[in-house]
Amino acid sequence: MEHISDNIQEVLDNIKQAAEKVGRNKDDITLIAVSKTKPVEYIEEAMRSNILDMGENKVQEIRHKYEVLGDKVKWHMIGHLQTNKVKYIVDKVCLIHSVDSLKLAEKINSEAIKADKIMDILIQLNVANEDTKFGLMTDELTNFITAVSKLSNLRIKGLMTIAPYVTDSEDNRHIFREIKQLAVDIKRKNIDNVNMDILSMGMTNDYMVAIEEGSTMVRVGTGIFGKRDYNKR
Ligand SMILES: *Cc1c(COP(=O)(O)O)cnc(C)c1O
Secondary structure: OOOHHHHHHHHHHHHHHHHHHOOOOHHHOEEEEEOOOOOHHHHHHHHHOOOOEEEEOOHHHHHHHHHHHHHHOEEEEOOOOOHHHHHHHOOOEEEEEEEOOHHHHHHHHHHHHHOOOOEEEEEEEOOOOOOOOOOEOHHHHHHHHHHHOOOOOEEEEEEEEOOOOOOOHHHHHHHHHHHHHHHHHHHHOOOOOEEEEEEEOOOOOOHHHHHHOOOOEEEEOHHHHOOOOHHHO
C-alpha cells in the first residue's frame, strides 16, 4: 500500500511523456484507477494523491464501496453489466463504459428515467480480441449508435475497448488507431445526443501507446495498486 502514491506519480509522468511525444496536453487525459478487488483503504490512499476516478467491474463491489465512500469518488463501471443489475448502479456511477447491446442500453435508459438522471455511456467495441466475448463488432457500430441515440436519458460520450493482453504494447497500436478512426467517422455524422469526446482505451500494459493514438481515458489497475489476488476473495 505504501507504493500507491509512488505508482500514481510514475503513471502520471508516463501519461505526460506519452502526451508530449505526440503534441497532446496531459490534462486532456483522465487517469482512472482500477480498484477492483482492492479494499477501500487502497482507494483512500489513491485519493490522497488526488486521483478521484475509480474503475470497478462488479456491481456488488461498487455497492459495497459506495456505502463507504459515496460520491467522494467518481465511479466508473468498466465491466460487463447484466441488465438485472443496472438498477443498483445507475444512481452511483458517472459513466458506464461497457454498453454493447441494445437490450442493455434500453435497460439503462429506463432506470435512468426512474432515477431522473441523464446517464453518460460509452460503447464497448471488440476489436480483434479473442480473449473476451464482450463488445460490439465494429461493423455494427453506426446502426447501434443511431438506435441508442434515440433513447431519451442516455448520452453517448464515446468509445471503449479492451485490447488483448500483449507483452509488446506496439502490437496493440493498430487497434487504438482503428478505434480513433471510428470515432472520427462517427463524429462526422453529427448524430443528435452523440459525441465522441471520450476514448477509453489503454491499461497497465499499453496505456502509453493508447495515448499516442488518441486515448482520453486510461484504465490502470495493476500499475497503481499492484497485482490482483483473486484467491483471497
Ligand atoms: C481490470 C481492468 C483494467 C485494468 O487492468 P490492468 O492491466 O490491471 O491495468 C482495465 N480495464 C478493464 C475493463 C478491466 O477489467
